[in-house]
Amino acid sequence: MEIINYLGEYLSKIINISPPAARGLIKLAIKEELGSFKPLDHVNYKDLKLVIENSLKQRLLKLEINEEEVIIEILLDKLSKFQSLISMSNI
Amino acid sequence: MLGAEVIIFTMGAILFIINLFIGSYLLIRIRKTDLSNIYWLSFYFFFTVIEYLLRMVYAAGRPSVGVNSISWIYFIFNLTGHFSLIFFVKYTFYTDRKSSFSFILISVIITKIFNIVLYAITDIELSAVLYLSVQGSTTFIISITSFWLSYASLSAYHKIKRSEISPWVKKRYLIVGISAIFLAAQSFPIILFPYRASFESPLMATITILIVFLNIIFAVLSLIAWVMPKKIKDYFNRNYSKSEDEDLSEEELLAQVKLQLSKGGFNGNN
Numbered sequence: 631m632e633i634i635n636y637l638g639e640y641l642s643k644i645i646n647i648s649p650p651a652a653r654g655l656i657k658l659a660i661k662e663e664l665g666s667f668k669p670l671d672h673v674n675y676k677d678l679k680l681v682i683e684n685s686l687k688q689r690l691l692k693l694e695i696n697e698e699e700v701i702i703e704i705l706l707d708k709l710s711k712f713q714s715l716i717s718m719s720n721i
Numbered sequence: 722m723l724g725a726e727v728i729i730f731t732m733g734a735i736l737f738i739i740n741l742f743i744g745s746y747l748l749i750r751i752r753k754t755d756l757s758n759i760y761w762l763s764f765y766f767f768f769t770v771i772e773y774l775l776r777m778v779y780a781a782g783r784p785s786v787g788v789n790s791i792s793w794i795y796f797i798f799n800l801t802g803h804f805s806l807i808f809f810v811k812y813t814f815y816t817d818r819k820s821s822f823s824f825i826l827i828s829v830i831i832t833k834i835f836n837i838v839l840y841a842i843t844d845i846e847l848s849a850v851l852y853l854s855v856q857g858s859t860t861f862i863i864s865i866t867s868f869w870l871s872y873a874s875l876s877a878y879h880k881i882k883r884s885e886i887s888p889w890v891k892k893r894y895l896i897v898g899i900s901a902i903f904l905a906a907q908s909f910p911i912i913l914f915p916y917r918a919s920f921e922s923p924l925m926a927t928i929t930i931l932i933v934f935l936n937i938i939f940a941v942l943s944l945i946a947w948v949m950p951k952k953i954k955d956y957f958n959r960n961y962s963k964s965e966d967e968d969l970s971e972e973e974l975l976a977q978v979k980l981q982l983s984k985g986g987f988n989g990n991n
Binding site: 632645647648649651653655671672675676695710715716718719721 | 747750753754755756757758759813814816817818873874877880881884885886887890893894947964966967969971974975977978979981982
């Protein structure tokens, strides 16, 4: 799913981890928030927004990453600006 | 002018088939992806199909249906088609974002009311200025919605073209953006339609062929963009190698993240 690659690319730059690790964190957060039976290509904009606001934020807190509020704001902004990637890559 | 009629009918039939195919394909994809915003795009292609059918019946002037009733049904489908495109752009590119949505929607509604009122009195002698207003309002409605789609898609393409995103997805943005320019372009010759000319007039036939031709370019580009076959995707991705993520357990992944963070961040080796 291209939006996860895109958000992962940003998250990796912000918290300075590898892009695969950042993508993995996002995928874990999706699984936690939406359940493991929801396929990634069924995740829509509102689902992802919820994932970032809740489970991803909690995971950043658990990893003791500073300024998680700012990071979440940046990711929500990127998600909002590039929401079309969800449709453009899944159709 | 029989030759021109055959050309227009054939081109119309090609358009009908392409748009019906795109609309149906999108409906199938919605069932597989749950992307409800795509309904709007699918509706747009279906409404266009109905619109063409009505245009053909209108052109043929079949007395059993009644020209005036067809015109009104045509207007309803034409209006709904444009609304569908506006809502598609809004819910695909601008959910929770500031955009021109309200302005475009209100402009289209007002212009369409103006258009319908003027159309309703077309049986009365219209002045040249009034007639031009009817045609101009139609052009405005089509072009404003098309240009908005084009702007949304091309500006997104411009922002993502250097990102690590599959090239075929980037090309989809580009093709959708360019196709919408052709959709807008087909609205401009509408202004040139001669007042009360019959379908047999050479000027009317030429303008109609030009409009349908521009519509076919839009339809073919839309077909490539939305129903992109794997071969075309592979061609666009020919110089792109996507790194596959390791299949790690939650514990392994979190351990890797913690390790990278403890070493002051990722440096390419950890």
